[in-house]
Amino acid sequence: KLLAVNAAIEAAKAGEHGKGFGVVAQEVKSLAEQSRQATNQVRTILGDIQKATATAVMATEQGGKAVEAGTLQTEAAGKSIQALAVSVSEAAQAATQIAASSQQQLVGVDQVAGAMESIRQASTQNVSSAKQLETAARNLNELGQRLKQMVERYKV
Incomplete structure (x- = not known):
């Protein structure tokens, strides 16, 4: 924006010859506003990405915990099945x-x-x-x- 203001001041000083320079200054100002909006959008997108990444990390951690719990349950079930097999064998004998x-x-x-x-x-x-x-x-x-x-x- 400062660059656009400086260009507008210089165009005004130049008078009639600076009209073209004034148009350039207006475009620079427009581009500066678009850059500011784009920067805000990028910040918003980056914030969303950070949130999504945090959510993904939490989901991964929860998934890891669920896998660990499932592994423990599977091991317990395996031990129970082995104990049951021993009992069935003893009953058969x-x-x-x-x-x-x-x-x-x-x-x-x-x-x-x-x-x-x-x-x-x-x-x-x-x-x-x-x-x-x-x-x-x-x-x-x-x-x-x-x-x-x-x-x-x-x-x-």
Whole structure:
């Protein structure tokens, strides 16, 4: 603006010959105003860029923190999955042992059932033998009674 003012003063001093110089002075003044406006626009744009940069930095920091939190959660989830896998493996082993024990118990129950059948057969045979002995004892008793009667007939 000072340059435009100086040019206007010089144009006025020059009189009629300085009219062209006055037009130049007016254009310099116009350019100075445009430069001032452009400078203000550049400042505004630079301020916006600084704000956007600060926002981007904060977003990046927050993103980094979110990634760190996600990493920690992923690690925790991995540990939980590993613990779960161990528990499932232990449960599978326990189920296998229970199945083996059940199989052994089934074999034992079958053996007990077989032994009870053998005892039943032996008891049946004992009952049968006892009946035969009873019958034989009765027969012997009857025979003894007959012999006794026969002996008494022949007593003198």
